[in-house]
Amino acid sequence: MTRISGLSVLLSLLLLPCAVTPAAAAVPPPPFAYRQIEDPAREAAAQELMETLRCLTCQSQSIADSDAPMAGSMRHEVRTRIAAGEDPEAIRNWLIRRYGDYVSYSPPVGAATWPLYAGPLVLLLLAGMLLRHRLGKRS
Amino acid sequence: MIAELGLAALWLAAALALLQLAAGVLALRAGSSGTGATLAALVRPVAILQGLLVSFAFLMLMWLFARTDLSVALVAANSHSDKPVIFKLAGTWGNHEGSMLLWISVMALAGGLIGWAERRLPESTLLATLAAQAFVGLGFYAFLLFSSNPFARLAQPVAEGMGLNPLLQDIGLALHPPTLYFGYVGLSVAFSFAVGALVTRQVGPDFARAMRPWVLGAWIFLTLGITAGSYWAYYELGWGGWWFWDPVENASLMPWLAATALLHSVSVLASRDALRAWTIMLCVVAFSMSMLGTFLVRSGILTSVHAFAVDPERGTFILALLALNVGGALLLFILRAQTVTEGERFAVTSREGALVVNNVLLSAILGIVLLGTLYPILTDALGFRVSVGPPYFNPVGAIFVMPMLAVMAVGPLLRWRRDSLERIQKPLVFLAVLVLSAVILSLMVGYSGILPLLGMGLAAGLVIGSFLPLRGRNLLRVPLNVWGMVVSHFGIAVALFGMSSEAAWSVEKLAALDTGSQTQVGPWSVVLTDVRPRAGPNWTAIEGTMLARYEDTAPVEAAPQSRTFWSPVQQTTESALVTRWNGQLYAVIGSQGDDDRWQVRLWWKPFVTFIWYGGILIGLGGLLALIGRLIGDLKRRHATRRIADRAAAA
Numbered sequence: 115m116t117r118i119s120g121l122s123v124l125l126s127l128l129l130l131p132c133a134v135t136p137a138a139a140a141v142p143p144p145p146f147a148y149r150q151i152e153d154p155a156r157e158a159a160a161q162e163l164m165e166t167l168r169c170l171t172c173q174s175q176s177i178a179d180s181d182a183p184m185a186g187s188m189r190h191e192v193r194t195r196i197a198a199g200e201d202p203e204a205i206r207n208w209l210i211r212r213y214g215d216y217v218s219y220s221p222p223v224g225a226a227t228w229p230l231y232a233g234p235l236v237l238l239l240l241a242g243m244l245l246r247h248r249l250g251k252r253s
Numbered sequence: 254m255i256a257e258l259g260l261a262a263l264w265l266a267a268a269l270a271l272l273q274l275a276a277g278v279l280a281l282r283a284g285s286s287g288t289g290a291t292l293a294a295l296v297r298p299v300a301i302l303q304g305l306l307v308s309f310a311f312l313m314l315m316w317l318f319a320r321t322d323l324s325v326a327l328v329a330a331n332s333h334s335d336k337p338v339i340f341k342l343a344g345t346w347g348n349h350e351g352s353m354l355l356w357i358s359v360m361a362l363a364g365g366l367i368g369w370a371e372r373r374l375p376e377s378t379l380l381a382t383l384a385a386q387a388f389v390g391l392g393f394y395a396f397l398l399f400s401s402n403p404f405a406r407l408a409q410p411v412a413e414g415m416g417l418n419p420l421l422q423d424i425g426l427a428l429h430p431p432t433l434y435f436g437y438v439g440l441s442v443a444f445s446f447a448v449g450a451l452v453t454r455q456v457g458p459d460f461a462r463a464m465r466p467w468v469l470g471a472w473i474f475l476t477l478g479i480t481a482g483s484y485w486a487y488y489e490l491g492w493g494g495w496w497f498w499d500p501v502e503n504a505s506l507m508p509w510l511a512a513t514a515l516l517h518s519v520s521v522l523a524s525r526d527a528l529r530a531w532t533i534m535l536c537v538v539a540f541s542m543s544m545l546g547t548f549l550v551r552s553g554i555l556t557s558v559h560a561f562a563v564d565p566e567r568g569t570f571i572l573a574l575l576a577l578n579v580g581g582a583l584l585l586f587i588l589r590a591q592t593v594t595e596g597e598r599f600a601v602t603s604r605e606g607a608l609v610v611n612n613v614l615l616s617a618i619l620g621i622v623l624l625g626t627l628y629p630i631l632t633d634a635l636g637f638r639v640s641v642g643p644p645y646f647n648p649v650g651a652i653f654v655m656p657m658l659a660v661m662a663v664g665p666l667l668r669w670r671r672d673s674l675e676r677i678q679k680p681l682v683f684l685a686v687l688v689l690s691a692v693i694l695s696l697m698v699g700y701s702g703i704l705p706l707l708g709m710g711l712a713a714g715l716v717i718g719s720f721l722p723l724r725g726r727n728l729l730r731v732p733l734n735v736w737g738m739v740v741s742h743f744g745i746a747v748a749l750f751g752m753s754s755e756a757a758w759s760v761e762k763l764a765a766l767d768t769g770s771q772t773q774v775g776p777w778s779v780v781l782t783d784v785r786p787r788a789g790p791n792w793t794a795i796e797g798t799m800l801a802r803y804e805d806t807a808p809v810e811a812a813p814q815s816r817t818f819w820s821p822v823q824q825t826t827e828s829a830l831v832t833r834w835n836g837q838l839y840a841v842i843g844s845q846g847d848d849d850r851w852q853v854r855l856w857w858k859p860f861v862t863f864i865w866y867g868g869i870l871i872g873l874g875g876l877l878a879l880i881g882r883l884i885g886d887l888k889r890r891h892a893t894r895r896i897a898d899r900a901a902a903a
Contacts, residue, residue: 174499
């Protein structure tokens with residue numbers, strides 16, 4: 115049983131953050147894991163990107179919300195690249211190439227994800243039809 | 254001995270549930286003749302006894318946890334003798350078996366309460382309702398007795414228990430699961446009422462009035478449970494986030510959305526005898542969402558499909574129960590579709606019309622949350638993994654949430670049956686101006702995204718709009734349930750303002766500090782004065798002492814901790830919160846760097862507390878409505894009795 119599935123058994127009804135064990139925390143985190151970029155505009159861009167990237171070792175948190183060592187290294191990576199002037203979407207794509215679609219919380223429209231976007235459209239149509247049906251004939 | 258007593262009570266309760274089901278069904282078939290009447294007379298007392306017995310079983314389990322009886326497998330796996338008593342007790346439901354026992358206890362108690370107190374429904378509908386409840390209950394009894402016995406003994410008692418996850422050792426979280434379970438169970442009662450009314454073809458205002466307190470109660474518990482859970486995540490996880498669109502959170506949000514829709518459609522059915530089929534449908538949906546939530550949380554499927562595949566017994570069982578109950582109810586619904594007529598008619602521009610729009614939009618929001626929650630599980634089963642998170646839920650959800658909130662402000666101003674927008678033209682223009690000025694005002698403060706901006710505007714409109722139904726009325730004579738609506742809608746506005754403000758205006762500061770050095774976050778200046786070790790009953794900690802000063806006011810002390818628990822071994826952050834009327838300072842202390850400086854994380858979150866004040870107000874509104882309805886019911890019961898007495902005397 116891995117640590118995380120062990121947790122989920124214990125879990126009652128809420129999400130649990132990453133289990134941070136002292137052993138994991140013993141390795142010092144890279145500098146930009148817990149330091150901001152000087153330029154506030156760039157830090158804001160980094161923050162916005164980090165909030166949409168998944169911490170791969172956590173249950174359901176972005177790398178902006180996690181104490182897990184891996185989230186720390188990813189924050190360092192993101193901040194270093196943004197500070198160097200790289201485009202946020204380019205960094206996202208680089209991470210997706212490395213870790214797969216799973217790392218990005220905003221699923222790109224593609225072969226695997228189109229139902230996510232078609233679904234709301236269908237719902238919109240259904241809602242419209244239902245309202246017409248329920249209300250239309252009464253006016 | 255205690256464990257065996259509990260198990261015996263559980264078996265007996267299960268047998269009584271079977272009796273309740275059989276007696277109920279047979280009595281309905283036999284009609285009101287001799288045997289039918291005898292069997293019918295059994296159902297109410299059996300329901301009460303069943304509730305008492307299974308609650309007794311639950312109390313026995315609590316006792317085992319209180320004593321830390323390590324010969325019981327469940328206690329050994331989830332408790333520890335060093336734990337504070339309150340968390341030993343909370344450990345009873347902080348695990349799979351215990352929480353299922355809590356579910357069935359509350360459900361059986363609810364059945365007992367119906368058997369004891371319900372007098373409005375035709376007796377046949379009541380019998381069918383209690384039989385349906387026994388049927389749903391039997392599934393859970395089978396689950397507990399055959400696959401998750403909470404009272405199982407270990408062949409060899411262990412020397413020490415495994416402990417409870419430190420993150421769950423928090424008073425807020427100790428109370429959070431039962432709160433949500435009460436909500437889930439309340440919806441199961443609504444489901445039983447719907448099945449009962451379908452069986453006897455009595456879908457009408459009486460049914461709606463009998464069911465309404467249960468839906469209201471469930472909704473209050475869900476509201477408070479979600480609010481508390483969100484606050485827990487906010488202060489315990491240490492990064493200032495308050496909603497993560499985590500599947501487990503969604504599992505509690507989906508029943509709430511369904512219950513909110515149901516609440517409004519039940520009101521229409523109770524007062525106007527309209528929306529019959531729709532209300533029944535929502536009862537079924539609301540209960541399916543409760544069961545789906547239980548399935549998601551309990552099956553392990555969220556960790557990964559593979560974790561679920563390794564130990565599929567529990568998940569499969571819950572899924573089978575879900576399919577059986579919901580499938581059965583839908584089948585019954587189809588069979589009865591001809592006889593459940595549509596009910597009273599109404600115009601588009603009317604109170605009912607607005608409520609229908611609200612219902613359809615709520616259902617669409619529910620659909621999106623459901624899709625976004627299940628889709629990653631589905632793709633995982635097909636062999637590829639995607640993540641669906643805030644960048645999906647927020648904008649896509651907003652497409653439906655924003656118009657719903659607009660309708661929410663206008664709907665209560667409309668009259669029942671038929672109305673015109675011209676009649677309420679003045680308040681409409683007033684609200685539009687309000688929304689627009691709020692948008693312009695927050696643009697002047699600074700633009701940070703379209704959603705917070707729209708949220709700010711709608712919140713401003715709703716804050717005033719929620720009170721407009723009271724205008725021109727004698728406030729002392731306004732019924733409690735109308736006050737309830739006003740307070741709940743006002744709560745939504747307050748929460749929406751908090752969310753928008755937090756999203757738009759939060760400031761973050763990560764700093765590495767020596768003791769004695771200072772940093773700035775928004776209007777706050779913070780000095781780290783001291784760092785020292787601390788010890789608790791089952792943890793040690795590093796505690797930072799900070800002096801935080803808001804602009805030129807007197808400094809306030811904040812003491813965040815970084816705790817290390819030893820059973821099981823885990824680190825947690827205990828954030829320190831400094832609350833002002835206009836927001837919170839959120840402080841976290843991390844580890845010490847190579848240069849001996851301490852990692853400190855600080856946030857200034859303007860008006861963030863309004864999110865949870867709003868949640869509490871929403872729940873409070875529900876409570877007012879519930880009290881109002883119950884008082885009304887009691888008065889009516891008293892009046893009918895008096896009329897009956899007078900008729901008897903004459």
